[in-house]
Amino acid sequence: MLGNLINQGRIKSPWVVHFDCGSCNGCDIEVLACLTPIYDIERFGILNIGNPKHADVLLVTGTVNHRNKHVLKNIYDQMPGPKAVIAIGACGCSGGVFREAYNVVGGVDKVIPVDVYVPGCPARPEAIIDGVVAALEKVKTLLGMTA
Amino acid sequence: MARTILPFGPQHPVLPEPLHLKLTIEDEIVVEALPTLGYVHRGLEKLCEVRDFNQMVQIVERVCGICSCLHALCYCEGIEQIMGVEVPRRAKYLRTIWGELHRVHSHLLWLGLFADAFGFESLFMQFWRVRERIMDIMEATCGNRVVVSVNVVGGVRRDLSPEQCQWIEQQLIISEKEIRQLQTTILNDYTVKKRCCGKGVLTKEQAYQLGAVGPMLRGSGWAQDARQTGYAAFGELGFEPIVEYDGDSYARCAVRFRETLQSFDIVRLAIARMPAGETAANVEGANEDDTPRIISGNRGGIMQSYNRDKHHSITAAPPPDLDIPAGSLAAKVKGKPDGEAVTRVEQPRGELMYYLKGVGSKNMDRVRIRTPTFANIPPLLAILPGCELADVPVIVLSIDPCISCTER
């Protein structure tokens, strides 16, 4: 009963943490733009927080390089389950225009499992919000809430 | 006294980007700060060997998404210098307009983040709400919100119709009014002043010797701005830099705030004086081979996909023409760059320098990018020792760090 209530809360109000791997800032500022009055993801209960230990959804922007892949793995490991990962932008999905650069490992999925890919260079805020909603379906499955 | 070493970053709520600082503290006072970089290093200067010099425009735009237009502008000016291309006057004015709009959006973004750093979340939201208006102008005139790919070697890709110019002016009037309403809070509020005044003081001598650039340098009393060199249309428009003298976080904030309003004036002036004519010139270098230039189709329809009026509580007139007029991109690119050039433009964060070397092939031999934050990190390391731990986020943010610029 209580667990059910908590699960309902998780779905109704997912907390997201944002981590910037080697992004050009384009997607980062679009993630931030989601928080601001025009797009305002808080009206859907989505809250941006700084601590990965409180988060349900990890938003990753940018390519992974050899130095930040350890940080990315570390942040992912700190998040409690059930969790979902969203790769944002062309770089997060595949490496984008930088995939041939020498210090680039590739997309986020080279390091951690990714549930939702949001394309775009940079991804539009509407697309990012859509991505979070799509990721919640996965969290629902993990919680066994799909009817 | 016992010393503690405190890691600051790479993932930190106040930093949108990964920068790691190793802070050695005694009680609450920072005695030493050591940076660790490389979390965003991609090595994109090296990509000039696999992409030709026209494609590199798209790569350098992604050095930093916030000031992408100015990176492309600096790069294109360099190539034009090497190949001896004279850019049409209208293109110069258009470059200035989009460049200054980028400065406005970047400064508003920073003012918001800065407000957030000392806990004024509502102010953060207010600044970002105004910023969305500027983003709408970008989208309506270029087809994308953040990375506006308007610059090409030889000119610009897009043109502005007279109706669009008029609409931009209307939007600027509303934005300026909204920004002025926030002035009392960001510049005169007691709490804000307590958090910023006298924090992270960079003296006039230090600023110069440590090579600070941009608002960091002008906040310490130096009237130096790369726009004075007259790139794009600044040679004809004239320019006076904005200077503050205290050298603290508050001075840097004031410089950026005043520059935002100044950029509005520059955009208006540029629109008023913009001559008619072509928007791109033929590019002809020493060699005769054709290098194909990729011309993208008209993406103006993207704006129609969602109803904009829903998003704005105060609605101005919608953009008059959703089809973006493509510039006269019939201009041909012939030949290949052969030679060296150094160009500078003023980015929102400060002076940006490109060194370009071509050796007569379609790929550049070397593209070196000196970004403003790269120059502002040594001054940051100099002002952090002696400050309180609680002020570190404010001081770090006051240099407007752009790590993806720094590391490229």
Add this chain to the structure above:
Amino acid sequence: MLETIPLSLDEVVAVAKEHFDGGWRLVTMTAVDVGEAGFEIFYHYDKDLVMKHYRLSIPKETVVPSISPVYFAALLVENESRDQFGICFSDIVLDFGGHLYLEAEVRAMPFCKVSVAQKQS
């Protein structure tokens, strides 16, 4: 065309000192791989928005005296050149030892053309 002033290895620090005292600002340094001939290092100075460029040509594996004791701002760019080209600088005030950007697992000196040629073959 870029006007440059040639510079020899022994003059590097003296010229830097002279510019520092004369009120010049160090904009940055640029390292360029010129193949067989080694490296070229440019020193870009600026005063009142006028730039001056010095060109130092050195064979590979030369140790260049660091100007970071004079211009503190040079420390990042010297470390960067060490990372990307493997140019060694003596007495950098803060030496990252070739790991400013790069982890140990990345190919060393990615900007050098010789190593690129080796990779392609």
